[in-house]
Amino acid sequence: MALALALLAPPAAASMPIAHSTPSPPGANVVTVPAAVAPPTEVRASDRPNDNGGAVILDWQLSADDRPQHGLVTGYEILRAPAPAGPYRLLGRVEPGTSHFVDIFAGRGKPFYYQVAALAGTTRGPARPVGPAVATAQWFNHRRLNMLAFAVLLAAAILFGIRSARRGALPRLRELPGVGAVEAAIALARERNRPVLFITGSEDLNDIQTLAGLSVLKEVAGRTAAEDVPLRVPHMHSLVMTAAGDTLEEGRAAAGKPAPVDPDENFYLCDEQFGLVAGAGGIMYRERPAACFYFGSFYAEALALGEIGQTVGAVQIAGTGQASQLPFLLATCDHVLIGEELFAASALLSRDPAQLGCVRGQDLVKLLAIGLIGLGCLLATLAQVTGWGPLIPAWDTLRSLFRTG
Amino acid sequence: MSLVAAVPRGIVLVVAIVLIVAMFVPPLEPLREEFSLFFNIIAAFAFVLGGASLIGRHARKIRRRASGYGYSVVCIGAFGITLAAGLLKLGNPTGIGGDVTARGSVFAWIVRYVFGPADSGLFALLAFFIASAAFRAFRVRNRESTIMLVTAFLLLLGRTFLGGLVTSWLPDRLEAFELPNVIPWIMSVPLKAGSRAILIGVAVGAIATSLRIILGIDRPYRGEGK
Amino acid sequence: MVQLGRWAVMNVTGRRCIYLGMLLAVTVPMIWRISFKEHPTPMVRDIFATIEKLPKNARVLFVCDFDPASAAETRPMEDAFARHLCLRGVGLYCLTLWPTGPIEIDRTIRDVIALEFPSYRYGQNFVNLGYMSGNEAVVAVALTNFKKAFSTDVHNISTHDASRLPMMVPIEDLASFDLIVDVSAGYPGLNEWIPYGAIPAGVPIVGGSVAVGSPEIFPYIPEQCGGILVGVKGAAEYEQLLLEQYPQLDRPECRIALERMGPQTVAHLMIIGLILLGNGIHLWRRHKEAAA
Numbered sequence: 001m002a003l004a005l006a007l008l009a010p011p012a013a014a015s016m017p018i019a020h021s022t023p024s025p026p027g028a029n030v031v032t033v034p035a036a037v038a039p040p041t042e043v044r045a046s047d048r049p050n051d052n053g054g055a056v057i058l059d060w061q062l063s064a065d066d067r068p069q070h071g072l073v074t075g076y077e078i079l080r081a082p083a084p085a086g087p088y089r090l091l092g093r094v095e096p097g098t099s100h101f102v103d104i105f106a107g108r109g110k111p112f113y114y115q116v117a118a119l120a121g122t123t124r125g126p127a128r129p130v131g132p133a134v135a136t137a138q139w140f141n142h143r144r145l146n147m148l149a150f151a152v153l154l155a156a157a158i159l160f161g162i163r164s165a166r167r168g169a170l171p172r173l174r175e176l177p178g179v180g181a182v183e184a185a186i187a188l189a190r191e192r193n194r195p196v197l198f199i200t201g202s203e204d205l206n207d208i209q210t211l212a213g214l215s216v217l218k219e220v221a222g223r224t225a226a227e228d229v230p231l232r233v234p235h236m237h238s239l240v241m242t243a244a245g246d247t248l249e250e251g252r253a254a255a256g257k258p259a260p261v262d263p264d265e266n267f268y269l270c271d272e273q274f275g276l277v278a279g280a281g282g283i284m285y286r287e288r289p290a291a292c293f294y295f296g297s298f299y300a301e302a303l304a305l306g307e308i309g310q311t312v313g314a315v316q317i318a319g320t321g322q323a324s325q326l327p328f329l330l331a332t333c334d335h336v337l338i339g340e341e342l343f344a345a346s347a348l349l350s351r352d353p354a355q356l357g358c359v360r361g362q363d364l365v366k367l368l369a370i371g372l373i374g375l376g377c378l379l380a381t382l383a384q385v386t387g388w389g390p391l392i393p394a395w396d397t398l399r400s401l402f403r404t405g
Numbered sequence: 406m407s408l409v410a411a412v413p414r415g416i417v418l419v420v421a422i423v424l425i426v427a428m429f430v431p432p433l434e435p436l437r438e439e440f441s442l443f444f445n446i447i448a449a450f451a452f453v454l455g456g457a458s459l460i461g462r463h464a465r466k467i468r469r470r471a472s473g474y475g476y477s478v479v480c481i482g483a484f485g486i487t488l489a490a491g492l493l494k495l496g497n498p499t500g501i502g503g504d505v506t507a508r509g510s511v512f513a514w515i516v517r518y519v520f521g522p523a524d525s526g527l528f529a530l531l532a533f534f535i536a537s538a539a540f541r542a543f544r545v546r547n548r549e550s551t552i553m554l555v556t557a558f559l560l561l562l563g564r565t566f567l568g569g570l571v572t573s574w575l576p577d578r579l580e581a582f583e584l585p586n587v588i589p590w591i592m593s594v595p596l597k598a599g600s601r602a603i604l605i606g607v608a609v610g611a612i613a614t615s616l617r618i619i620l621g622i623d624r625p626y627r628g629e630g631k
Numbered sequence: 632m633v634q635l636g637r638w639a640v641m642n643v644t645g646r647r648c649i650y651l652g653m654l655l656a657v658t659v660p661m662i663w664r665i666s667f668k669e670h671p672t673p674m675v676r677d678i679f680a681t682i683e684k685l686p687k688n689a690r691v692l693f694v695c696d697f698d699p700a701s702a703a704e705t706r707p708m709e710d711a712f713a714r715h716l717c718l719r720g721v722g723l724y725c726l727t728l729w730p731t732g733p734i735e736i737d738r739t740i741r742d743v744i745a746l747e748f749p750s751y752r753y754g755q756n757f758v759n760l761g762y763m764s765g766n767e768a769v770v771a772v773a774l775t776n777f778k779k780a781f782s783t784d785v786h787n788i789s790t791h792d793a794s795r796l797p798m799m800v801p802i803e804d805l806a807s808f809d810l811i812v813d814v815s816a817g818y819p820g821l822n823e824w825i826p827y828g829a830i831p832a833g834v835p836i837v838g839g840s841v842a843v844g845s846p847e848i849f850p851y852i853p854e855q856c857g858g859i860l861v862g863v864k865g866a867a868e869y870e871q872l873l874l875e876q877y878p879q880l881d882r883p884e885c886r887i888a889l890e891r892m893g894p895q896t897v898a899h900l901m902i903i904g905l906i907l908l909g910n911g912i913h914l915w916r917r918h919k920e921a922a923a
Contacts, residue, residue, distance in 0.1 A: 052432050102803065102804070267462050445764060529703075
């Protein structure tokens, strides 16, 4: 909440919080102190690119006296004024050896003049003003052009998959044993007259794995309603509980068995991961579910939940993108959906053409990724092994395509 | 499409487009922070729903005198005490009503002597669970499980003092095969490759799922039926 | 030799026996203080060298992203890092992205900095900026405007107050720091500080992670992250290096992870034994079934 208040407060433009202010005498445009050290040279002030305005970059060449072995220069002071004649106020200090400073309090559209003076102890050396520098906003962040291009490419591949599936060209997807086992597990629960436990992970609704888990929950809700099997869905986050309530209703309605959600079916436990373990573990020990489904983002609780499920003899099916928890789920669960299989699970369960087409689009993107990785490995290996000149810039160009800013 | 379905779908689409565009248009970047704060604020309000769910469920259990209802009494009691301790903070920033870092506050006591040990104790259960999981799961059933078994064996051994001793007899030219050198290789080459592959797959899957949600394919809103 | 039924062996080595064995494997070395000498790995040595090379008065962002549940693994790392950084005379800027993190920062300040380094002054040599909610959004804001993300310290002193927090004066953004040290137990943690903070700011980052979360960080090592201490073993190796470099630290409170490696080593050996026993039983049963 403190961050919320800080961010909502308008940034002060004129009254910048600076360390201290030492305005220079009126009419002076050079700091009137006997030259103790040589000034920095080639001082440049320019707008910081690819930002929202409000920042000016200062670069300079180090003072001739700024050498580590001499220790004459103890730092640099940066001063700023709205006019070349001043008054200059101290903006900040940097360590010796530094030739870069960013004025993040410049204020959009306001011209400022800067001086960069070398310090010898507390004595400030001479400095000439540079400027005016005006911070302006750019409407496009060019450093992210590559990201935009890839985003468009990825979206196009996925939309192509959806479109072709909706037109009848349904992709043939590899059957995932874990997805196929969901129906069998629910049937087992009906046979044993035991409930099914479903946990959507330990992250909140803003995590994409939680949303993927809710998509699977919708299909499971429909199937359990059709088979008349009770469902238990404990949650670690209230928002997920609320969304899951809607999901359960939608799933049951889609299966032709609309029914309100019982508050003892879909409920909140607590916001701590081991509180989830304690609560869900207690449910498992008391109610002995025949099947336990874990679809979402999990952390250390994955092992505990899986092992407790093993103790009570439940069929366990899990799906997560958390690579660190996969070993524990593999050791404790009967079936595990790894990584992107979690995101494909709802498509395979629902057999909805659009969702299936989306999975095909995903695969097209992965093929592209495989191709690029292969090309990069080949270039890097050949460059290393052969040392052939043109390979190195080719490898650098390929790498630069993936740099983010 | 009915209004009940169109309005939330429209909100999702507009917000998604704005946030994606904000990634590339610097003047819109503060919106990303604002929207994530909106989420935090909404999640804070949702705490009330969660609290109501918790109290309601345990109250029903107590009313029905269901099996184990005594634990529900403990749960509601603990909830009430912690809520009261939190409310004590209003107007009392220090002392007994202080926050969790204040000396002598009720909150600090609850965290230090109740929450901390309970949390650590449950975390410690993992040691027992991993032992039984290892006994059951690491079996030579097929080629893949054998590879997993051997790798796990090497990693476990390498994390003990025996790791260095077991292969210390190897000559210098075979130093690369000593266990303390094999372990970092396993972590930094095959493990890293597998982790990166899973990361890429998850990222692509996340993009696809996000697009499905934005376009309303995955979660038809109320009012739209199949 | 006693003839055991096909399932009798499983009963003898049932779950309860495994749990009892694990209990003994952990408590016996703990009570008898069994420990072993650690041989630091190259990655831990690199982390040590990175901190050892820091000049006096360097600015280090010290992030404590863990809670009491994972303190068994992460607290020794935090203490070892705090000790080493204070021995190097650097300025410590402590903060956390976990709601329960302030407890750990408070404890480190109380039990390590205040106790072992009395010359360290608050506001001049170390500052506690406390907890800020927002996860990676906080890192993104701190990247370009640190004082906007952390406008006050934990005592409500403004970070612009040069008289009470003089060490905050040169801090503008994340690039103002010489090093980021993050001890993390999950989300948010190193996986957020590296891509959203250290890489765009161009600041080196090292840290520690619980063992189970470390595979997520390995893809960043060594280009984007200088290295991490992995679990109790990593913390023990770091303590070993500290003891070798600074013999005056040979005290019980500086050997916590080394002592914990005793139970961990025995527990690991027990799990290895269980794996071998489990496979032995499995192969014996398969042999019996094949013969029958």
